[in-house]
Amino acid sequence: MTIENKKGWISWFNPFKYGTDRWMFALHRLTGIALGLYLIAHVWETSNILNGQVTWDKIMVDLDYPFGAHYGPFILSLILIVAVYHALNGIRLTIVENGLMLPKPYRPEFPYKAKSLRGLNNLLKIVLGIFMILISAIGVIFIFTGVIV
Amino acid sequence: METLVLKGFGEVVKTVTFRVRRYDPEKKEIPKYEEYKVPVQKGMTILDGILYIKEHLDHSLSARYSCRMGICGSCGMIINGKEKLACQTQILELGKDLIKVDPMGNYGIVKDLVPELSKLFNNHQSVKPFIVREEEEPKSEFLQTPDQREKYAMFTDCILCGLCLSACPTSASDELYLGPQALAQSFRYIVDNRDLGFEERLNVVDSKHGVWRCHFSGACSEVCPKGVDPALAIQLLRKVMTTNIFVKYQQKGATRGPERKSALGVS
Incomplete structure (x- = not known):
C-alpha cells in the first residue's frame, strides 16, 4: 500500500537551499497573505468613522498605541515595507513570467547553474531592490517625522 | 569491531x-x-x-x-x-x-x-511528448537546421528523475498541477519546427492546472541534475501562450527531405 507524501502548503515557507528566487517566492506568499489580512483590518478600521467622531478618535489613538506603547509608526512602517516588496516583486514577476528578460535556450554546462534565475533576472532583482530600499526609506521617514524627503 | x-x-x-x-x-x-x-x-x-x-x-x-x-x-x-x-x-x-x-x-x-512516480509519467504523457504529424509513417526525415534545433535542444536532456516536482512549491499544494517536467517537455515539442500539435496540447497546457499555475520560484531549475532549466521553459511557453492571444502561433511543420531507401530497398 502506497501512502501520500505531499509536502503541503506549509512547504511554501521552506525556501532554504533553493536559491534567491525561491526565497522571494516564499516572501511574496507571506507578504500577500499579510496584505490580505491587513486589507480586512483596514476596512474594519476605516468603517469606524460611521460610529461618530468620538469613536473614530479613540480608535485612532488605540491603533497608534497598541500593547501600551507608541508602536503605531513601527507597525505602519512594516506594512509599508511589506506592500512595497509585494508590489515591486510583482512587477518583476510580471516581466519574467511573460518570458521577458530571460535568456534564450542555451547549452547546459556543468555545474548546471540555471541561467533563468541569474543574468538579467538578477539585475532586475538588484534594481528593484534598490527601488524598494529608497521607497521604504522615504516612507519610513515620512511616517516618523512627517517630512517628505 | x-x-x-x-x-x-x-x-x-x-x-x-x-x-x-x-x-x-x-x-x-x-x-x-x-x-x-x-x-x-x-x-x-x-x-x-x-x-x-x-x-x-x-x-x-x-x-x-x-x-x-x-x-x-x-x-x-x-x-x-x-x-x-x-x-x-x-x-x-x-x-x-x-x-x-x-x-x-x-x-x-x-x-x-x-x-510512486506514476503521477510524473502520466503528466508527461498528457502533453503528448512526441512529434505530432498527420502522416502515420513518414517516408523520409524532416529537415531541421542547427539553429532550429538549438531552440529546444537543452530541454531534451530531461531524464524524468522527478526531482523538479518534488522541489516545486506549487506541486506541493496543487495535486493536479502538471509540474515543471511536463510543461518543459510540452515547450520542447511546441517549439520544435517539425511539430504540428500545438492546438492539441493547448487544452492540457493552457488550463487551470497547467502553465498558468507556475509562480516562478525557480526551485525546479535549482535542483535539476541535468541543467534542463524547466523554469525557463515554462516562462518561454507562457510567452508563446500570451503572444498567441494577439497573433496566432503558427506551426508550419518542417519540409520533408528526399525519400530514401535502404540497401534492401525497404524505406
Whole structure:
C-alpha cells in the first residue's frame, strides 16, 4: 500500500537551499497573505468613522498605541515595507513570467547553474531592490517625522 | 569491531550517520527515521552509503537505483533537505556528519525511499511528448537546421528523475498541477519546427492546472541534475501562450527531405 507524501502548503515557507528566487517566492506568499489580512483590518478600521467622531478618535489613538506603547509608526512602517516588496516583486514577476528578460535556450554546462534565475533576472532583482530600499526609506521617514524627503 | 571496507574506493576517512526515513507498507505504521553509522571512504556517494547499509546493516532498506552515474534518473531523494540524485552526491562533499535522507516529496511512497512516480509519467504523457504529424509513417526525415534545433535542444536532456516536482512549491499544494517536467517537455515539442500539435496540447497546457499555475520560484531549475532549466521553459511557453492571444502561433511543420531507401530497398 502506497501512502501520500505531499509536502503541503506549509512547504511554501521552506525556501532554504533553493536559491534567491525561491526565497522571494516564499516572501511574496507571506507578504500577500499579510496584505490580505491587513486589507480586512483596514476596512474594519476605516468603517469606524460611521460610529461618530468620538469613536473614530479613540480608535485612532488605540491603533497608534497598541500593547501600551507608541508602536503605531513601527507597525505602519512594516506594512509599508511589506506592500512595497509585494508590489515591486510583482512587477518583476510580471516581466519574467511573460518570458521577458530571460535568456534564450542555451547549452547546459556543468555545474548546471540555471541561467533563468541569474543574468538579467538578477539585475532586475538588484534594481528593484534598490527601488524598494529608497521607497521604504522615504516612507519610513515620512511616517516618523512627517517630512517628505 | 573491524569496519568493512568497500572495494574500489579510497581509505576510510570518517564515519557519518545516515538518518533514513523508513516506511514499511506491510506494517501500517507512519514513516519514522532510523539511524545507521556508515564508514565513509573517499569517492563514496550517498547511493554507495545506502547500498552499504543494505548490505551490512539493514537488509530491509529499499531504494530505487539503476545506472549509478546520473543517466537513468532513478535514485532521486531529498538529501539534507534538498532534492538530489543519490548517485551524483558525494558524501564528503556535503561536509556533514549527519545525513538526512528522505524519499522525494509530492509523490506517494511505495516503500522507504522508493517514490510512486506514476503521477510524473502520466503528466508527461498528457502533453503528448512526441512529434505530432498527420502522416502515420513518414517516408523520409524532416529537415531541421542547427539553429532550429538549438531552440529546444537543452530541454531534451530531461531524464524524468522527478526531482523538479518534488522541489516545486506549487506541486506541493496543487495535486493536479502538471509540474515543471511536463510543461518543459510540452515547450520542447511546441517549439520544435517539425511539430504540428500545438492546438492539441493547448487544452492540457493552457488550463487551470497547467502553465498558468507556475509562480516562478525557480526551485525546479535549482535542483535539476541535468541543467534542463524547466523554469525557463515554462516562462518561454507562457510567452508563446500570451503572444498567441494577439497573433496566432503558427506551426508550419518542417519540409520533408528526399525519400530514401535502404540497401534492401525497404524505406
